[in-house]
Amino acid sequence: EVQLLESGGGLVQPGGSLRLSCAVSGFTFNSYDMSWVRQAPGKGLEWVSGISSNGGATYYAGSVKGRFTISRDNSKNTLFLQMSSLRADDTALYYCAKDRGGYSNSWSGGNWGQGTLVTVSS
């Protein structure tokens, strides 16, 4: 069974940093592209960042570019999101999601974790 478990969320002050982790199991992690998707309270879904299966390519939404860094450790089946210079509008539930697979240079969320809540507030 595919499982994704996010952790690392919490309350942080504006300008602060936080590192999210996503531990996965039940599939061959190093074969799949992964992404982080967030959802502000009561709002829609926003794709935040993605990374290729080998970690060689990374992608970001304009709203987080230069502030967030995605990475992965394929030896530990874990995905990361390093967030810095956090702002109030970064407050959201952050999901990690596995690519459905089957199409190169394309990403659809085939499996999702339950999310970790990040709150940016003073």
Next chain:
Amino acid sequence: DVQMTQSPSSLSASVGDRVTITCRASQSISYFLTWYQQKPGKAPNLLIYAASSLQSGVPSRFSGSGSGTDFTLTISSLQPEDFATYYCQQSYTTPYTFGQGTKLEIK
């Protein structure tokens, strides 16, 4: 960035109704369109990928169509468990972008 626009934003319907949700892309995305269902407090669930392919385990009352810029999600006969919010997402180019969502409510 590719902008995705869903319509309607909300919809009231009854069990047994046929429902159609539309998603329009600001530029051609070929068939790289995915539909998700999200229920309150839950993660999104992939329904349709590549515009018209049904994800394994998803009931056949869900179907998708379209290519280029215009896409539709159809639920042929609404069931009580289908009342949820639906999102489209383009998987053609980064940044991957979602529509704003369509909330499907019970009439």
